[in-house]
Amino acid sequence: MSLREKLKSGKFVVTAEIGPAKGVDIHEFNENAELLKGRIDAVNCTDQQSAVMRLGSLVACHLLKQKGIEPVFQMTCRDRNRIALQSDLLSAYVMGVENVLCLTGDYVTLGDHPDAKPVFDLDSVSLLYAARQLEQGKDLAGKELKGTPKFFLGACVTPGADPVEPQLIKMERKVKAGAQFFQTQAIYEPKTFEAFMKEAKKFGVPVLVGIVVLRSAAMAKFMNKNVAGIHVPDELIDEMDKADNKLQKGIEIAARLINEMKSMCQGTHVMAIGLESKVPAILDATKL
Amino acid sequence: MIISELKPFPEILGYLDGDKKVFIVGCKGCAQVCQTGDEPQVLEMKQKLEEEGKTITGYCVIDFLCDKALVKTRLFPHEDEIDAADSLLVMTCGIGVQATAAVVNKLVHPAANTINVGGASGEWRGSERCRECGDCVLDLTGGICPLTACTKWLINGPCGGTKNGKCEVEPDVRDCGWHLIYERLKKLGRLDKMQTMPIVKNYAKMQPPKHLRSTIMWALEQQETKV
Numbered sequence: 103m104s105l106r107e108k109l110k111s112g113k114f115v116v117t118a119e120i121g122p123a124k125g126v127d128i129h130e131f132n133e134n135a136e137l138l139k140g141r142i143d144a145v146n147c148t149d150q151q152s153a154v155m156r157l158g159s160l161v162a163c164h165l166l167k168q169k170g171i172e173p174v175f176q177m178t179c180r181d182r183n184r185i186a187l188q189s190d191l192l193s194a195y196v197m198g199v200e201n202v203l204c205l206t207g208d209y210v211t212l213g214d215h216p217d218a219k220p221v222f223d224l225d226s227v228s229l230l231y232a233a234r235q236l237e238q239g240k241d242l243a244g245k246e247l248k249g250t251p252k253f254f255l256g257a258c259v260t261p262g263a264d265p266v267e268p269q270l271i272k273m274e275r276k277v278k279a280g281a282q283f284f285q286t287q288a289i290y291e292p293k294t295f296e297a298f299m300k301e302a303k304k305f306g307v308p309v310l311v312g313i314v315v316l317r318s319a320a321m322a323k324f325m326n327k328n329v330a331g332i333h334v335p336d337e338l339i340d341e342m343d344k345a346d347n348k349l350q351k352g353i354e355i356a357a358r359l360i361n362e363m364k365s366m367c368q369g370t371h372v373m374a375i376g377l378e379s380k381v382p383a384i385l386d387a388t389k390l
Numbered sequence: 391m392i393i394s395e396l397k398p399f400p401e402i403l404g405y406l407d408g409d410k411k412v413f414i415v416g417c418k419g420c421a422q423v424c425q426t427g428d429e430p431q432v433l434e435m436k437q438k439l440e441e442e443g444k445t446i447t448g449y450c451v452i453d454f455l456c457d458k459a460l461v462k463t464r465l466f467p468h469e470d471e472i473d474a475a476d477s478l479l480v481m482t483c484g485i486g487v488q489a490t491a492a493v494v495n496k497l498v499h500p501a502a503n504t505i506n507v508g509g510a511s512g513e514w515r516g517s518e519r520c521r522e523c524g525d526c527v528l529d530l531t532g533g534i535c536p537l538t539a540c541t542k543w544l545i546n547g548p549c550g551g552t553k554n555g556k557c558e559v560e561p562d563v564r565d566c567g568w569h570l571i572y573e574r575l576k577k578l579g580r581l582d583k584m585q586t587m588p589i590v591k592n593y594a595k596m597q598p599p600k601h602l603r604s605t606i607m608w609a610l611e612q613q614e615t616k617v
Contacts, residue, residue, distance in 0.1 A: 228590045331550055
């Protein structure tokens with residue numbers, strides 16, 4: 103069953119992400135993919151995340167497909183203009199990649215090529231709109247296509263943003279533009295997420311709650327200081343700090359958060375960031 | 391000098407949909423030369439809007455609308471007229487619209503598109519910046535330009551990198567442009583505007599047409615090459 107069908111069936115969906123290699127050695131990518139196979143419903147391939155130049159996400163999706171894993175093609179608008187983005191959407195469809203997560207993308211100065219010229223010709227909303235246009239047999243210029251693609255379009259939202267209202271306004275724009283599912287930024291406070299879902303429910307699209315696995319108290323503090331929209335509460339930082347086995351504690355917290363929030367949404371998106379091999383352990387701990 | 395041209399009248403009328411009373415602001419700087427915001431254009435606009443059933447509570451033509459301090463002092467005697475208006479129509483470049491927005495607590499609508507900077511970007515500008523996109527959206531953003539206030543030039547709302555009202559690219563010094571827009575529209579009770587942005591921006595309008603690239607200096611250069 104595809105991600106679309108699974109979400110439609112009402113199943114609680116689990117997705118994870120793998121970052122393609124910085125270079126051409128894909129051993130680790132393949133190993134992680136094998137570990138996730140059969141355990142999760144789809145795997146996101148990140149698009150040069152944090153503006154760091156890497157192997158492309160579309161090729162990574164292709165590799166996953168070859169292994170029989172359902173990929174989610176992440177696309178950002180930082181590096182390509184509307185011509186290249188639309189072309190890559192067509193390529194994805196021809197390669198059998200249906201799920202596309204449409205993102206604006208991190209700014210270039212946050213990555214490893216700070217001197218690059220950023221593009222942002224389109225953004226998350228207009229990319230969704232462009233994909234929708236292609237599905238209707240026309241490109242953004244209104245020119246007709248030979249054969250029409252079909253996508254399952256995803257988008258991102260930050261439930262922990264303060265204030266959250268601009269996020270909800272943009273979420274509505276994304277739904278109107280074509281978003282069919284959401285994978286959220288990481289959230290560590292079930293109460294905040296519950297309040298967010300109360301508002302977001304009205305859009306009628308499935309939401310997969312984002313989980314970033316904690317590795318240490320320092321990592322949590324770093325995210326609090328530097329990553330927009332993420333807030334790890336002091337109790338969790340304390341818990342990580344006191345734990346002898348940080349890895350085990352991180353897994354335990356991730357599983358607990360999923361258990362606490364699973365009744366509020368339609369799935370979870372686990373961002374392990376380097377701990378991809380531990381995702382099965384998290385799922386074991388949640389009994390999903 | 392900043393070159394602007396008046397938007398089509400139906401577009402301006404569209405901005406004023408729902409607003410019965412309007413105060414008009416004109417500019418004697420570049421907008422005088424471009425004939426977009428001097429007294430004759432302001433009076434013509436006043437008449438056309440009155441014919442459409444609008445009440446013009448007053449108008450004011452200011453020397454340089456890019457100069458916020460000047461705008462504030464010149465608008466001061468018109469305080470009652472501005473208070474009586476639902477919104478302001480500003481007949482000048484994007485800098486002037488933003489400078490006006492910064493000193494009044496009303497929604498401002500741009501009457502012109504800024505199509506080319508034929509020199510300095512506003513003679514007296516402060517923090518306001520204009521990208522000369524040729525398709526002014528300041529009506530929808532509370533008079534704050536998303537193309538210059540947002541690091542990524544986003545037109546569809548804030549990205550995930552907004553934190554405590556700051557942009558994650560330069561969190562210590564740079565405000566999130568969309569946070570400013572959100573706060574302004576919220577204050578004006580017009581958050582509905584955030585749902586009405588054009589989804590895709592037409593960047594072709596950023597290319598100045600040939601007749602604008604052909605400045606007087608350009609014409610002189612052509613003469614010199616002929617000799």
